[in-house]
Amino acid sequence: MSSRIDFKEACNWWSDLPAIWTPLGWREHMFRFNVFWNGTILAEPALTRRTAQYSGQGVQLGFAPSIVSDFREHGHPYLQHDDGQMRQGWVDHDAPVLWTEWWRDGLLIRQYAFAHLAGGGDTVSGVEPLYLWLRLEVERVCEALPVEERHGMHLLFHRGHVVCTMSMRDNIRFAKCGPYEYPRNLTVEPEGYGAQGLRVLEEGGKVRLSVVGGVDGVVASFFGPDEKEPRPCQRLHLQFPAKKGAKLDILLPMLPTEAGEFEREMALGYEGALQQSGSYWRRITASRVSVGVPEQEINEAIKQSVRFSNVLSERSPESGKVCKTSGSWAYADLWTTPGAMDLIMMMDMLGHHQTVRRYLDIFRDEQGSVKPPGDVYERHDGYLSTPAAYKSIDWLSDNGAVLWTLCKHYLLSGDKEYLAEFIETIVKSCDWIKSARALRNHGGYAGVLPPAVATDERTVIQSVWVAGWNYLGLTAAVKVLREAGHPRAAEFAAEAADYRRCFVEALRHKCESMPMWHDRRGKARRFVPTALAGDKRSESRHGFYLDAGPLFLVFAGLLPASDPLMRDTLAWFREGPQTEFFRKDTNCWQVPVLHREMSSCEPCYSWNMFHSWQLGDREAFLTGMYSLFAGALSRQTWISCETRGGMTGNVFAAPLAIYLMRLSMIDDQIEPGELHLLRLASPVWLASGESCEFVHMPTEYGPVTLKTRVSRGGQLKVEFTGEFRRLPGKKVLHIPPGVKGVTVNGAKTDVSSGKVELA
Numbered sequence: 179m180s181s182r183i184d185f186k187e188a189c190n191w192w193s194d195l196p197a198i199w200t201p202l203g204w205r206e207h208m209f210r211f212n213v214f215w216n217g218t219i220l221a222e223p224a225l226t227r228r229t230a231q232y233s234g235q236g237v238q239l240g241f242a243p244s245i246v247s248d249f250r251e252h253g254h255p256y257l258q259h260d261d262g263q264m265r266q267g268w269v270d271h272d273a274p275v276l277w278t279e280w281w282r283d284g285l286l287i288r289q290y291a292f293a294h295l296a297g298g299g300d301t302v303s304g305v306e307p308l309y310l311w312l313r314l315e316v317e318r319v320c321e322a323l324p325v326e327e328r329h330g331m332h333l334l335f336h337r338g339h340v341v342c343t344m345s346m347r348d349n350i351r352f353a354k355c356g357p358y359e360y361p362r363n364l365t366v367e368p369e370g371y372g373a374q375g376l377r378v379l380e381e382g383g384k385v386r387l388s389v390v391g392g393v394d395g396v397v398a399s400f401f402g403p404d405e406k407e408p409r410p411c412q413r414l415h416l417q418f419p420a421k422k423g424a425k426l427d428i429l430l431p432m433l434p435t436e437a438g439e440f441e442r443e444m445a446l447g448y449e450g451a452l453q454q455s456g457s458y459w460r461r462i463t464a465s466r467v468s469v470g471v472p473e474q475e476i477n478e479a480i481k482q483s484v485r486f487s488n489v490l491s492e493r494s495p496e497s498g499k500v501c502k503t504s505g506s507w508a509y510a511d512l513w514t515t516p517g518a519m520d521l522i523m524m525m526d527m528l529g530h531h532q533t534v535r536r537y538l539d540i541f542r543d544e545q546g547s548v549k550p551p552g553d554v555y556e557r558h559d560g561y562l563s564t565p566a567a568y569k570s571i572d573w574l575s576d577n578g579a580v581l582w583t584l585c586k587h588y589l590l591s592g593d594k595e596y597l598a599e600f601i602e603t604i605v606k607s608c609d610w611i612k613s614a615r616a617l618r619n620h621g622g623y624a625g626v627l628p629p630a631v632a633t634d635e636r637t638v639i640q641s642v643w644v645a646g647w648n649y650l651g652l653t654a655a656v657k658v659l660r661e662a663g664h665p666r667a668a669e670f671a672a673e674a675a676d677y678r679r680c681f682v683e684a685l686r687h688k689c690e691s692m693p694m695w696h697d698r699r700g701k702a703r704r705f706v707p708t709a710l711a712g713d714k715r716s717e718s719r720h721g722f723y724l725d726a727g728p729l730f731l732v733f734a735g736l737l738p739a740s741d742p743l744m745r746d747t748l749a750w751f752r753e754g755p756q757t758e759f760f761r762k763d764t765n766c767w768q769v770p771v772l773h774r775e776m777s778s779c780e781p782c783y784s785w786n787m788f789h790s791w792q793l794g795d796r797e798a799f800l801t802g803m804y805s806l807f808a809g810a811l812s813r814q815t816w817i818s819c820e821t822r823g824g825m826t827g828n829v830f831a832a833p834l835a836i837y838l839m840r841l842s843m844i845d846d847q848i849e850p851g852e853l854h855l856l857r858l859a860s861p862v863w864l865a866s867g868e869s870c871e872f873v874h875m876p877t878e879y880g881p882v883t884l885k886t887r888v889s890r891g892g893q894l895k896v897e898f899t900g901e902f903r904r905l906p907g908k909k910v911l912h913i914p915p916g917v918k919g920v921t922v923n924g925a926k927t928d929v930s931s932g933k934v935e936l937a
Contacts, residue, residue, distance in 0.1 A: 183800045184862040185473045185808055191774045192809030193763060197260040197350050198826040199342075200276060200815040201486065201506030202293040204308060205462055206301045206493040209432045210293075210506045211310045212827060214350075216256045216264050217241040217278035217289045219310065221432050222338045225510040228494070228567055234361050235433050237386065240334035240411075241289060243282040247399050247415040249332050251407055257334075258352050266814040268478075272456035274485050276815065279317065284325040285420055286318040296443060298454030304493030308432040309443050311451050314418070315425035328395070330417040333387070333428075335360040335378075336409065342508045344766055346823030358409040364400075366414070371398035377437075378414060384434035387414075388444060390427035395419040462488060466874040466881070467529030469839075471863050476839065479807055482816035483832035484528060487520055490829065491537065494567065501568050502537045506827035509820070512568035515647065516782060518579040520829050522586045523837035529876055531591040538587065540565045541580050542603045550574055552630030552638055554620040560610030562603075574630035574644045575726075581607045581651030585658045590876040592903045597662060604655050608670045611652050615677060622711035623687075625680025629712045633726050639712035643726040645681050646734030652677060653735055657878075661904075681736055684710050689743060698753050703746040721779025724751055724770035729785040732792060739789040748789050766821035774809070775802030780820055781810035782830040787838055791858065792848070799858050803842065806835035843870070844884055846877040851907035853877065855884060855898065855936075856914055864914045866890045879906050892918035898936065899923075909936040 181187075199220070203210035208229055212220040222236035223229050242254045255261050269275035275292040289312060296307040314331055337360050339353040364386055367377050375391030376398055389398065397417040403410035418424050427448045431440060443451070463484055470477055490503045502520065504513045521534045544566060546559035551572040562580035563572055584604055588597045611627070620628035622640035627648060632641035652674045659667035685706075692705045708717050708727040717723060728747045731737045737744050751757075751772040760771045766779045775798055777784045784806065790798035810831035811818050818831040841847065843863075845854040856864070863870050869887040885897040894917045900909075913920060913929045920927045920934070927934050 182862075183797065183804060184860065185475050185804055188774075188801075188804035188808035189813065192805065192822075194814065195810075195812045195817075195819050195826065196262075196347070196823055198266075198812045198815060198817055198819075199507060200266070200812075200817045201489050201827055202274060202276060202291060202310060203489040203506070204293055204295045204301065204458075205488045206304060206491045206500050207295065207306070207308055208304045208492050208495070209308055210489060211291075211308075211430075211432070212507045213266075213276055213278065213291055215260050215266065215278075217280075218257070219291070219430065220338060220340065220507065221310065221430060222507070223432055225507060228492075232433065234337075236338050237360060237430075238336040238338045238340065239387075239430065240332075240336065241278075241280075242332040242334065243280045243285075243287055244330055244332055244415070245283060245326050245328065245417075247330070247401070247417075249334075249401075249404070249407075249413060249415070251409060258350075268482065268815065271452070272460040273452060274459065274482070274489075275452070283329065284320040284323040285316055285329050287329070287331070288315050288317050289313070290315065292452060292455055294443070294446075294451040294455050295458075296439070298451075298458055301493045304495045307435060307439055307443065309451070310430040310432075311448050312428040312430060313425055313448055314416070314428070316418070316420065316422055319420060319422050325420050327420055328397070328417045329420040330415055333414040333416065335364060335386070335412040335414075337361050339409075342825055344821045344824035346763055346765065346821070349824045352409070356409070358411060359403050360412055364412050366398070366400040371396045371416075380434045383437060385431065385437055385440040386434050387431075388429045388440070389414075389416065390429070390444070390448070393418070393424075393426055395424075396426060459485070462533070463530075465529040467876070468871060468873045469528070469875075470869075470871040471839075471860075472865070472868040472870070473862065475813070476807060479811055479816045479832065480528070480836055483524060483811075483818070483829055483836065484530065486817060486829045486832075487525055488533065490520075499540050499543070499565075500536055501540050501565055503568065504828055504830075505825065508825050509570075509828055511570040512564050513570060513573075514564040514576040515573055515579040516830055518583040519782065519833040519837075521583050522590070523833035524829065526587055526590045527837055527840055527876060529874060529881075531587070531593065531876075534587055535591075535593070535596060538584060538600070541584070542600060545603055545606065548572060550577070550614070550630055552620075552628055554617055554628045555614065555630065558610045558613060560606030560608070560613075562607050562610075571631070571634055571636065573632055574627065574641070575632060575647035577607060577610065578644070578647030578649070578651035582647070582654050585651065585654035588658055589654070589661075589878045592880065597658070601658075601662060601664065604658060605664070605666060608652060608655050608666075608673070611648055611677075612670075612673050615673075615680070623680070623684035625676065626684050626710060629709075632709075633722050635717065635720065635722060637712070637714060637717065639709035639717070641709050641713075641726070642685065642707070642728050643730050645710075646730045646736055649674065649677055649681070649736055650734045678736055685737075685743070695750070695755060697749050703749055704743060705750065706743050706747045719769050721767055721770045721777075724772070724777050725780050725783035725785075729789070730783075733785050733788040739792040744789060748786055751786065763822065766824060774805045775799075776805040776809060780830065781806055781822065782818070782820075782834050784834065787834070791838070791841060794858070796858050799838070799842070800860055803835060803838040803860075806831055806838070810835070840872070840875065843872055844875050844877060844882060846879060846906070849908075853879060853882070853900075853906040853909045855896075855909070855911045856886070857910075857912045859912075859914055861915060864888050864894065864917065866892060874901075879904055888917070892916060894920045896920060896922045910934070911936055 223232035378387040548563040787802040880903040
């Protein structure tokens with residue numbers, strides 16, 4: 179490679195994500211706390227139509243450190259803008275405990291926060307009392323700097339008045355004209371802080387917040403709204419000793435809570451609730467799989483992303499069914515196609531098979547309940563779609579994405595009981611694909627799925643993205659049906675072959691009428707379309723041309739990366755004439771490009787990485803992988819973004835990054851029937867003195883364990899074992915650049931050919 183590529187270097191390519199929000203919650207609960215970059219907590223239960231009955235019961239709780247009880251918002255600009263002075267991170271604990279810190283008046287003050295469900299167990303109704311435990315603590319006092327004896331913190335009680343967008347530097351918008359004030363009058367009991375602490379009460383006596391008592395030197399004052407302020411609010415000012423270790427615990431319920439119920443939670447205390455929360459999270463995130471690489475940031479990104487995925491789930495109080503969601507605030511519904519990446523590329527890939535299994539029943543139960551989103555389609559028993567209660571927009575790709583998920587889950591888990599339950603669901607989805615391809619007189623190419631809604635643009639087009647996802651699902655189904663000895667396996671294999679033939683012929687015919695462009699060396703190249711029929715001119719200028727366009731066809735398996743059309747497509751995004759006008763870290767809706775091998779719109783759809791993977795382009799592959807880890811995840815909390823500087827509170831980008839990391843070390847996809855090791859491994863992970871562990875990693879052949887260690891002399895020690903359900907035809911170890919010698923399971927290996935076939 180021409181230069182060192184690692185996480186640290188990628189941080190020089192990409193600024194960290196600004197103005198993030200990070201969810202804290204409980205698996206399969208209907209509500210989540212969102213903690214903003216500045217410690218503000220949005221406890222908003224009524225985010226979707228499923229929870230509309232809770233409207234008006236949430237709170238937007240701001241935090242502003244101040245020595246004095248007087249408050250003027252102009253002295254706290256970070257409350258509305260990420261000005262860079264705040265820091266966040268995670269406590270090393272079994273439970274997700276998020277810290278946010280302020281450096282103010284010579285003191286480093288931290289807010290610690292974690293969620294706790296009453297009782298500390300699994301949800302039953304999905305709307306059990308949910309709490310956020312908070313601790314304010316003085317972490318440090320600047321040596322020699324004169325400081326006051328007391329410091330303090332304003333707690334600002336607003337109604338929710340923020341919205342979010344996808345745009346850099348404009349992703350959080352505060353209402354310009356309110357209303358801002360909390361919708362009901364609050365009172366404090368008792369009036370002053372003492373051994374019993376204090377309660378902030380609603381009209382009628384429900385508890386909105388409590389401060390735990392018994393801390394010496396604390397003074398509390400409560401104030402009504404100041405109409406002279408730009409955002410009037412009721413507020414509580416807490417003063418505490420300005421000494422290292424001074425701390426004050428606070429309990430915030432998601433909903434105003436009856437005193438009796440609230441006091442049961444208070445009796446646990448911060449430490450008791452934390453112990454229960456830690457036990458719960460330790461149980462639900464347990465996995466046989468473990469991953470460890472020398473770059474600790476990567477390890478932390480994996481750990482936190484698994485936690486986020488668990489939080490982004492709900493249990494219906496009415497039906498008891500559980501379902502994934504795409505986001506914690508925005509996108510609190512489900513976008514099924516990217517949701518498939520969460521379940522397969524991350525959760526199944528990291529061995530959380532039972533967790534994934536929980537969220538598949540709802541797709542089977544609602545199969546055939548939705549008419550596909552295109553004019554010529556009718557309802558079909560086999561069509562798979564987003565569950566009705568979680569629907570935002572139907573994409574025709576959803577059927578293929580769900581089918582791929584159902585099949586890949588079996589291929590990675592080997593769960594035969596699961597397959598027995600779902601095999602007819604899989605067959606019916608294949609039947610829908612077959613019947614849909616047979617439709618005619620729809621204004622598009624015959625033999626290809628007719629025009630339909632493909633993305634949030636809602637245009638009805640014969641999309642290459644839709645074709646790709648449904649082909650991907652169909653070919654995964656063929657693998658499963660063959661392994662199961664199903665009598666229709668050969669039929670659907672023939673269907674898949676004809677599907678590919680018809681699509682490729684149609685694409686090549688369409689491309690004959692597409693314009694040419696010239697790359698930097700003057701070579702004429704073809705502009706490859708995003709759709710075969712129905713598309714408007716604007717769609718080729720839109721960010722979705724990269725994210726949901728022809729780049730996807732390599733991952734889908736419809737065209738190889740070596741195909742001239744794919745080479746032309748990749749070249750367009752890397753060096754097309756529009757790249758001259760690209761403005762980094764600005765609007766995501768500019769004409770899309772690849773920058774450092776990552777999509778300028780939504781990084782999770784950087785399908786070019788599968789071109790580099792297939793072609794063996796290590797430099798481009800690692801550039802893209804590290805761009806995702808450093809540029810599409812917050813380097814403070816590891817929450818993913820949708821667009822850089824836009825929506826966070828999701829796990830859109832993490833699954834692709836984690837999947838690429840796994841492929842770089844353990845690859846069961848590059849050649850049918852083969853397993854390849856270290857094919858695109860990061861040289862940083864195989865540097866002298868470094869070690870890696872990928873333990874019990876799921877593959878389509880069964881779990882494998884790969885451990886590497888490189889000595890100071892460039893000698894690579896490899897330990898490799900497999901628990902194979904079926905043996906790969908070949909097991910190939912690729913010799914990384916710079917390695918002088920290799921031992922595999924204690925035996926010396928000839929490295930002269932650059933790769934070794936293992937016994």
